[in-house]
Amino acid sequence: MKNRPSAKKKHPKIGLLVVVSVLAAVIVAGGVGIYALGMSWIGDLTEYDVSNTDNLNTSLPSEAWDSTKTVQLAKFQLDNREPVELNQISQYVLDGTVATEDERFYEHGGFDLAGIARALVVNITGSGREGASTITQQFVRNTILSDEMDEISIKRKVREMYLSVKLEEVYSKDEILRMYLNTINYGNATYGIQAASQRYFSKDATDLTLAEAAALVGIPQSPSYNNPLVDGGKNCIERRNLVLDRMLSNGYITQEEHDAAQQAPLEVNETIPTNDGILAYPYFTSYMRQELKEELGMSEAEILKGGFTIVTTLDVTAQEAAEQAARDKAAQANGTAGLDNVFESAMAAVDPETGHIKALVGGRDYSESQVNLATGTGGAGRQSGSSFKTFTLVAAIKAGIDPQTLINCSATAKFPGWSVENINKTEYGTRSIARAFAVSSNTGFARLCLSLGPDAVASTAKEMGIHSDLSSTGSITLGVDAVTPLEMAEAYATLASGGVHHNTTPVLQVYNRDDELVVDNTTTEGERVLEPEVAHAALKVMEGVVQSSEGTGTDAALANGQVVAGKTGTSDDYKDSWFCGVTPQMSVAFWLGDRRDYFGDNSCESIPPSVTVASAFASFMNVVLEGQPAVDFANAANPPYKAYTDAKYGIGGTAGSSGEDTSKDSDKKDKDTDSNSANGTNNGSNSGGTNGSNTPGGPSGGGTDKPDPAPTPDPEPTPDPEPTPDPEPEPTPDPEPTPDPTTPSAASFSLPTIWSRTLQMLAA
Structure with missing residues (x-):
């Protein structure tokens, strides 16, 4: 050669x-x-x-x-x-x-x-x-x-x-x-x-x-x-x-x-x-690509031609565990219901100290649907049910209300234009806010929300990390608005970090083609939105959901004894089931449901009530924390509580004081069946469909897309008659943000034949 x-x-x-x-x-x-x-x-x-x-x-x-x-x-x-x-x-x-x-x-x-x-x-x-x-x-x-x-x-x-x-x-x-x-x-x-x-x-x-x-x-x-x-x-x-x-x-x-x-x-x-260049974990990777453009300002051309090296926040061990837990939970729901691949599970896991997204599951099969159920990309969020009560709890503690304050948790509560029931019309009597949270009393938290004002709950949720539009009626506490698992994981992470909110990100570092570091999210600057004592007090109440014998989330308990604070959630007719939980190491939100309901398909199936989503959280976290010692949340002093009484909504006194807790120890929860129930004249259904919009004078959301008929008075007296509250003023909605607006001719010469061919050859 x-x-x-x-x-x-x-x-x-x-x-x-x-x-x-x-x-x-x-x-x-x-x-x-x-x-x-x-x-x-x-x-x-x-x-x-x-x-x-x-x-x-x-x-x-x-x-x-x-x-x-x-x-x-x-x-x-x-x-x-x-x-x-x-x-x-x-x-x-x-x-x-x-x-x-x-x-x-x-x-x-x-x-x-x-x-x-x-x-x-x-x-x-x-x-x-x-x-x-x-x-x-x-x-x-x-x-x-x-x-x-x-x-x-x-x-x-x-x-x-x-x-x-x-x-x-x-x-x-x-x-x-x-x-x-x-x-x-x-x-x-x-x-x-x-x-x-x-x-x-x-x-x-x-x-x-x-x-x-x-x-x-x-x-x-x-x-x-x-x-x-x-x-x-x-x-x-x-x-x-x-x-x-x-x-x-x-x-x-x-x-x-x-x-x-x-x-x-x-x-x-x-x-x-x-075609899309995605090689692994497509729901996470596609979301990361979207964030490169929307949050970091990179153009599509830069991504495709720039020669960047993007190091993401993804933890492969956590991602594999998340996908397995999501598959297992969906399979359990489908098997219990006798259905074939109807139910799907989505989840998001976030590092509370940085906002780094460690795992994200957007659905069963990316090749079947690119709609990301964990982020809402290409679709919408889902009703979070009682898992949204956490924001009412935090708003109350921020307002100086001791979680031991007593609240009326009767089976039914009626308000002008709407009423609400506990799951299975359970009578919880008068009990502390903490115990009402553990059993997920709808009536108690509806009263608490109205006493605080729905706007206080909405602003608290926004500060903690909810980005979706929220309603301003009492039903907000029942999770009638559409949110995503990533939002919920971000907001719950604010509690685990002691009140410091971090925006979530899937991007750790970006290097240009010359191997120069151009983006570095290794450490992130959070914003304190809650005082440490408020976050700590809320976490202690939330621990009862998992630790208390009457809590709805006992299946979330971890093998190594690691403390867990969380909340279950179920929308009307069991169309959505949630568990949002935090440890000092991770904030996680799991959702289970029928994907078709994202697109207004009223034929979507209800989840079997016996299927608990809290156990998916435990399956995931047991893998993530394997071999790690149990640690507690950062300690903090009690908030400066004040005596709080609102006779209009049956709130006042504290457990163990002059107030009386009339609930009985035998009042056990129906495990993971804390379905919200806010209605006009029919039980278990809210008006407004799946997008959380409100009908005049009443709440929204639930398991139906059809508006309820006008409410009629109930001739039966309620266990706790209440004076008719003044109508809540409808706030003027914030204006919608305006979206960002999304060769020379050839030379010619007239020369002899040889000259012409020479020019043609040179131009070839």
């Missing part, structure tokens, strides 16, 4: 003199005017810095990785492209490219006068058609002058020649050959020899056989015509054999090698790249 020649010492000034000599020849042939025109063509290039690789317009894919940078999640690219070093390319490719495209590559200084003369003879005599562009000129055309690629003119050719000489002043021949092979078009949106090798033969470029290498070398001359996937590769084989002929004539291969390669069949082993 022929040894590759070493690059000769460059003489850049001689190269530029040659360009000037060519222009001088043009003077003789066409006059001084044409010379002046030629000089004007390169005027904007005289200061062009070819040493700056950014100027070479080489598109590079962006890659995304997990938090440890060991698992690749995506490769985002405008086209299929994977740059490699010269030693990662088969010698057959290097030799074949030089022999076919530019046999004097190691001898000329950027353009080849001998090649031009040879091509001139071929084109003028009509014995064929041959181009005169060197490898360096082709690289310039494909990168620096890519906008002029389709322009057929002497101007473009002169500009190519000028930049080719400048390029060879800076880079060695091998560097230019490497850049050329990494950027040339091999058809089917595939650029570069490595990508082409994988695309057509499913192997690395260094492993190509002689026949395979020759086939690929032949493609760039006409990527669509020489495509190995077209017409059984007939044209590709013809071009491959021509490449082999030139490799033989230039001494790169022996006759025996030549003959064997020409007789070899074209055996394509195609690997089709994914």
Whole structure:
């Protein structure tokens, strides 16, 4: 095999003199005017810095990785492209490219006068058609002058020649050959020899056989015509054999090698790249890509061409555990109901101290639906049911109300225009707010919400991390508004961090193509929205949901004894089931339901009441915390409570004081059946559908899209008659934010025939 020649010492000034000599020849042939025109063509290039690789317009894919940078999640690219070093390319490719495209590559200084003369003879005599562009000129055309690629003119050719000489002043021949092979078009949106090798033969470029290498070398001359996937590769084989002929004539291969390669069949082993570039955990990865644009301001072009390395916040162990827990819970619900793949589970897990998203499950199968149930991307949120009562609890503690304050939790509570019931019309009597929270009393928390004012609950939820629109009626505490698991995990994380809110992010770090750190979210700056004592007091109450014998979330208890604070939630008719829980290490929100209800399909199924979502939380956290010691939440003093009485809503006194807790120890919860029930005249149904909009004078949400009829008075007295409250004023809604608004002609000459053909050859 022929040894590759070493690059000769460059003489850049001689190269530029040659360009000037060519222009001088043009003077003789066409006059001084044409010379002046030629000089004007390169005027904007005289200061062009070819040493700056950014100027070479080489598109590079962006890659995304997990938090440890060991698992690749995506490769985002405008086209299929994977740059490699010269030693990662088969010698057959290097030799074949030089022999076919530019046999004097190691001898000329950027353009080849001998090649031009040879091509001139071929084109003028009509014995064929041959181009005169060197490898360096082709690289310039494909990168620096890519906008002029389709322009057929002497101007473009002169500009190519000028930049080719400048390029060879800076880079060695091998560097230019490497850049050329990494950027040339091999058809089917595939650029570069490595990508082409994988695309057509499913192997690395260094492993190509002689026949395979020759086939690929032949493609760039006409990527669509020489495509190995077209017409059984007939044209590709013809071009491959021509490449082999030139490799033989230039001494790169022996006759025996030549003959064997020409007789070899074209055996394509195609690997089709994914269209979206996502390689793993598609719900998380697609959301991360969206956040790069919306939160970090990166354009789609930057992501596809910028060559960024994105290190995400994803914890692979947590993600695998989350997906398994979600699959198991959905399978349990489907099996219990005797249904086939109707129910799905979604979840989000967040680091409370940073807002880093550690795991995210958006549904059962990304290939079936790209609507992300964990983030609402492409769809909407879901009613959170009683898991929203946490924000009423926090609002009460913020207002100085002791969780031991007594509240009327009768089976039914009536208010102007609407009424609410406890699950199964359970009579909870008068009990502390903490115990009302543990059993998830709807009537008690409706009264507490109205006493505080629904706006106080809504503002607390917003401060803690809820971003969705919220209603301003008493039913807000029953979770009638559409929210997402990611929002709920973010808001609950504010409690676990002692009252400091962190915006969630899936992006840890971003490096540019030069490996410079341009985004760093390793540490995040949170905002204190709650006093530490308020957060601590709320967590202590929430622990009762898991630890208390009457709590609705006892299935969330963890194997290592790790303290858990949380809240269950179920919407009307069991269309949605939730558990939102926190430990000092993680904030998690799990949802279970029928995806069809996201799109207003009233035929969606109800979840079997016996299926507890709290156990999915436990399954997930037992894996995440395996081998770790149990730790407690940060301690804090009690808030400065004040005596609070509101006779209108049956609130006042404290358990163990002059007040009386009339609830009985035998009042046990119906495990995970804390369905909210706020209605007009019918039980278990709210007006307003799934989007949380309100009807005049009443609450919204629940398990129906049909509005309730006007309420009628109940002739039966309630256990705790109450005076009719003044109607809550309807606040003026905040205005909706205004969304952000989302080549030269060829030169022509009229000259004698020989002159015309010469110009045509030069312009080719």
